[in-house]
Amino acid sequence: MCYGNVYAYQEKYLESGKYYNQAIETAKLLGDKKLVGDSYLEAADNFFVYGNDAKKYRLNFPISLDFNFNALKTYESISNKYYMAKSWLKIGRTYSWQNFFNMGKGNYIEVEKCGLRALQLFEESKIQQPDDIISCKFLLGRANYFQGKYAKAHRLFYDCIKYYKDSGDKANLSSTYLNVGGVYRGLGDSSISKGNKEYAKKMFVEALRYLSLSLDLHIELKYTGLIALCYAYIGDVEISLGMFKQANEHLKKAIVYTEKSKEGGSYQEIYLSLAKLDSAQGRFKSAMHHYNMYMMYQERSINEESIIESLLYKEHYDFDKKRIL
Numbered sequence: 001m002c003y004g005n006v007y008a009y010q011e012k013y014l015e016s017g018k019y020y021n022q023a024i025e026t027a028k029l030l031g032d033k034k035l036v037g038d039s040y041l042e043a044a045d046n047f048f049v050y051g052n053d054a055k056k057y058r059l060n061f062p063i064s065l066d067f068n069f070n071a072l073k074t075y076e077s078i079s080n081k082y083y084m085a086k087s088w089l090k091i092g093r094t095y096s097w098q099n100f101f102n103m104g105k106g107n108y109i110e111v112e113k114c115g116l117r118a119l120q121l122f123e124e125s126k127i128q129q130p131d132d133i134i135s136c137k138f139l140l141g142r143a144n145y146f147q148g149k150y151a152k153a154h155r156l157f158y159d160c161i162k163y164y165k166d167s168g169d170k171a172n173l174s175s176t177y178l179n180v181g182g183v184y185r186g187l188g189d190s191s192i193s194k195g196n197k198e199y200a201k202k203m204f205v206e207a208l209r210y211l212s213l214s215l216d217l218h219i220e221l222k223y224t225g226l227i228a229l230c231y232a233y234i235g236d237v238e239i240s241l242g243m244f245k246q247a248n249e250h251l252k253k254a255i256v257y258t259e260k261s262k263e264g265g266s267y268q269e270i271y272l273s274l275a276k277l278d279s280a281q282g283r284f285k286s287a288m289h290h291y292n293m294y295m296m297y298q299e300r301s302i303n304e305e306s307i308i309e310s311l312l313y314k315e316h317y318d319f320d321k322k323r324i325l
Contacts, residue, residue, distance in 0.1 A: 004043070023043075038083075044067035065091060072084060138175075140156050170217055181210035185204065188204040211230055214226075275291040
């Protein structure tokens with residue numbers, strides 16, 4: 001396990017995976033099921049981190065899910081509710097990131113079911129950790145955001161903001177601000193489609209406020225990929241507010257930071273926004289070029305087979321059936 005962790009910290013994931021597998025087999029020989037589950041969980045985290053590279057998530061997220069479900073089965077066999085909850089939380093987290101890379105398209109229903117199951121088990125467990133409950137609320141906020149249930153998502157994220165502010169957790173606070181900005185952006189887009197332009201403007205202004213808060217923290221934390229995403233979201237909102245010059249500047253910055261991050265996770269967002277910006281200004285040839293770029297990156301990112309393969313793992317479990325362990 002120690003060798004696996006050392007190699008994981010060095011981002012040598014194939015080497016770390018080899019040692020994690022050896023740890024799992026050794027734990028099985030020892031007959032210690034808790035240790036077997038812990039080994040699976042460590043390996044799952046290893047491949048989850050590897051999967052956060054936009055170029056590699058399609059391969060590594062399913063591997064991470066496989067390890068997580070094996071951990072879950074092991075913890076179920078010894079009725080360890082706390083670590084069963086941990087497993088469901090990590091499974092939901094992986095599904096959530098798959099949705100992110102697919103621009104919200106995918107298995108968002110599963111994200112919600114995992115979050116609810118994890119929350120139930122944490123509350124039933126003898127171990128009570130505030131961090132775990134908040135992590136469930138954040139995951140459920142993401143699930144509702146993906147489904148366009150913005151009011152519910154906002155309530156859940158608000159609880160997270162309060163907790164992360166009080167605990168001084170800047171990393172999670174910055175991510176929550178980013179998601180709240182996305183919620184307000186979604187409310188603005190929804191209001192536009194309903195013809196309520198005045199309310200939409202208020203929502204877009206609020207979106208900019210939270211996205212700017214997120215950007216400031218991500219710059220402080222030097223999270224290059226998320227700085228790129230903040231600039232991309234800010235630029236998109238500014239287009240909706242008619243702030244075309246500012247939008248162009250921020251979308252260009254988004255491209256610069258995406259190139260620095262070497263992950264490419266924001267390109268499709270950026271090029272779709274650039275196409276919208278060009279169209280709003282009557283530059284239709286340029287809009288078509290940027291839209292084609294968006295389609296190219298979307299085809300690279302969306303891998304339906306990966307999502308289907310991931311969902312197959314959960315067939316062993318009946319989300320809707322209440323089980324007493």
